[in-house]
Amino acid sequence: DTAVSQTPKYLVTQMGNDKSIKCEQNLGHDTMYWYKQDSKKFLKIMFSYNNKELIINETVPNRFSPKSPDKAHLNLHINSLELGDSAVYFCASSQDSSLAGNEQFFGPGTRLTVL
Amino acid sequence: GQNIDQPTEMTATEGAIVQINCTYQTSGFNGLFWYQQHAGEAPTFLSYNVLDGLEEKGRFSSFLSRSKGYSYLLLKELQMKDSASYLCAVLSNAGNMLTFGGGTRLMVKP
Numbered sequence: 001d002t003a004v005s006q007t008p009k010y011l012v013t014q015m016g017n018d019k020s021i022k023c024e025q026n027l028g029h030d031t032m033y034w035y036k037q038d039s040k041k042f043l044k045i046m047f048s049y050n051n052k053e054l055i056i057n058e059t060v061p062n063r064f065s066p067k068s069p070d071k072a073h074l075n076l077h078i079n080s081l082e083l084g085d086s087a088v089y090f091c092a093s094s095q096d097s098s099l100a101g102n103e104q105f106f107g108p109g110t111r112l113t114v115l
Numbered sequence: 116g117q118n119i120d121q122p123t124e125m126t127a128t129e130g131a132i133v134q135i136n137c138t139y140q141t142s143g144f145n146g147l148f149w150y151q152q153h154a155g156e157a158p159t160f161l162s163y164n165v166l167d168g169l170e171e172k173g174r175f176s177s178f179l180s181r182s183k184g185y186s187y188l189l190l191k192e193l194q195m196k197d198s199a200s201y202l203c204a205v206l207s208n209a210g211n212m213l214t215f216g217g218g219t220r221l222m223v224k225p
Contacts, residue, residue, distance in 0.1 A: 041200065043158065043215040056212055090157060103148065104213060106157035 003027050004107035006091050012113045013081055020077045021110045023091030031055075032074035033104065034066060035090040043090070049074050050096075078112075086114045117141040119216035121203050126222045127193055135188045135219045137203030145206040148213065149177050149188045153199045161188070161201075190221075198223045 004025045013019055025032060033056075034046040048056035052068040063079045078085060091107040118140040127133040139147070146165035150158035164170055164179035164186060176189040188201055200218040207214065 041218050043202065043204075043218075045212055045214070048212070103160040103163060106159070108157050 004091055004093055004105050006089075006107040006110050008110060009108060010111050010113075012115065014115055015081055015083060017081050018077070018079045019081060019112070020075055021089055021091075021112075022073070022075045023107055024073050025091075025093040025105070025107075026072065027093055027095075027105060029093040029105075030071060030096050031094045032068065032071070033092040033094075034074065034076050035092060035106075037088045037090060037109070039087070047074075047076075081112075081114045083114050086112055088112070117205055117207060117214045119203055119205055119214060121201075121216045121219045123217065124220045124222070126224060127190075129193055129195060129223055129225050131193050132189065132191050133193060133221065135190075135201050135203075135221065137186045137188070137216060139184050139186070139203070139205045139216075141184075141205050141207055141214070143208040144181060145208045147177075147179055147186050148204040148206065149175075149186075150202040150204060150215075151199050152202060152218065158202055193223050195223050195225070197221065 007022050031050045033048045035043050037043045046060050047066045049068045051071050065077045068074045088109045088111050090109045092104040094102040094104045121137045148163050149161040151161050152158040162177035169178045174191045179186045200220045202218045203216040204213045
């Protein structure tokens with residue numbers, strides 16, 4: 001059983017295109033996250049949703065729009081892709097963002113390459 | 116804001132002990148996590164410290180000193196499969212946000 005799953009695993013696209021990455025968790029967690037890991041391996045939070053509501057939105061261009069149809073899903077839509085968007089995007093989930101110490105479970109990552 | 120520092124790379128020998136240090140500056144500390152990430156894979160949880168002291172879990176231990184803004188991850192009886200990046204991450208109480216350091220790439224040699 002996959003706890004946190006993401007599709008696609010690899011995404012290669014042209015500059016200017018619009019693409020989406022899907023994430024689903026079957027752990028019954030309340031909180032889901034999107035992270036970006038760049039070529040230097042820095043893992044940086046982008047968004048956090050708790051029960052379908054946005055609670056963290058770091059300094060991310062508004063070309064990135066997360067959508068949470070229900071608490072088990074958090075999708076990431078990216079408009080007008082740029083070369084600098086090339087990175088690995090990780091989805092994660094945790095039990096309850098209001099409780100400290102809840103570990104985050106990460107999905108396998110989506111490697112996005114913008115040409 | 117938050118600032119997290121850890122060495123970029125370390126090398127150790129199979130069977131040995133290695134200590135990976137992490138220093139941090141943060142406002143609103145809510146705990147510190149260590150994650151392991153093998154190349155091309157997702158980070159996986161290793162440990163969580165919120166009180167000062169040592170937490171031991173098998174071959175891995177993690178230590179925290181809140182007054183010094185310092186933590187370390189201790190790996191004993193190193194195995195080749197321990198070659199990976201080790202990420203130190205600090206949890207702030209502002210939205211329970213997790214901020215990661217740049218990671219320490221550990222290479223275990225025979």
